[in-house]
Amino acid sequence: MxxxxxxxxxxxxxxxxxxxxxxxxxxxxxxxxxxxxxxxxxxxxxxxxxxxxPLRMTVFGSPAYFAGREKPAKPQDLTAHSCIDLRLPTRGGLYAWEFGTARRQLRVRVEGQLVFNSTALILAAATAGLGLGYLTEQQVRPHLQDGRLVRVLADWCEPFxxxxxxxxxxxxxxxxxxxxxxxxxxxx
Missing domain, CATH: 3.40.190.10 (Periplasmic binding protein-like II)
Known part of the structure; x- marks a missing residue:
């Protein structure tokens, strides 16, 4: 603006x-x-x-979600977690979470109990402890800074x-x- x-x-x-x-x-x-x-x-x-x-994606969950759960160390570990999916309006399908390092690029289809077409709802659900979310760092930053959310897999989220x-x-x-x-x- x-x-x-x-x-x-x-x-x-x-x-x-x-x-x-x-x-x-x-x-x-x-x-x-x-x-x-x-x-x-x-x-x-x-x-x-x-x-x-440039933007950077972030995988995040609440401290309550991680209580009693092991944090994922690599994208493949997400299969053991409840992830909050995003439905894309034009593509109709669920958004595959994208990860990468200097040597490797991955697209991971995650699963969980919740699917939204709104990033605000993904953020609210993750903050409530209902699963892991995947949004831009900019969207999540205030929640990470005040401890409402915890970031994981940071080394796998390259800027784009x-x-x-x-x-x-x-x-x-x-x-x-x-x-x-x-x-x-x-x-x-």
Whole structure:
């Protein structure tokens, strides 16, 4: 929002509409000017502008969840745990947890009693001791810092490209849109 705080007062005629959709929306078909996605999910043929720092995933659980349980030491150990799954709206399936080191990449299909399509519900359920969650470090950081959650498998969670603004390379951009892209570029 800092980019909007700087841009809008200076250019009161600019109008911005923000639509939040957790699916992989086709911005061309939906006639949207731009979208924001994690860097690795931007479609080919789009101009991509980094607008945030790299991200890092985090596996976490509450101290109550770990009471009497051994913490996982490697991703394969997750099979002995109740994991909270995320259902992706566009892909329809459950999100495979991704892990990696300099030498090895893994995608682990986890199981548990709970499946949500909301990261807020995953965070709440894990905080309540109902299983292990998997979200970005940014989403979980306050809960880790105050001890409500405990991080595990940190060595297996490598940083990856953060959020990118993307838009079609063939469409002529308005001056207002160009100003918006520049403001976001300087924020990231």
């Amino acid at each position: 800092p980019a909007l705080q700087r841009l809008l007062p200076e250019f009161p005629d600019i109008k911005v509409e923000i639509v939040i959709d957790y699916g992989l929306t086709d911005i061309v078909a939906e006639r949207l000017d731009a979208g924001i996605r994690r860097g690795e999910t931007v479609a080919q043929g789009m101009i991509s502008v980094p607008i945030g720092a 490209p953060g959020h990118h603004l993307y838009y079609p390379s063939r469409r002529q951009q308005t001056p207002a849109f160009s100003l918006f892209v520049e403001a976001l570029r300087h924020e990231g």
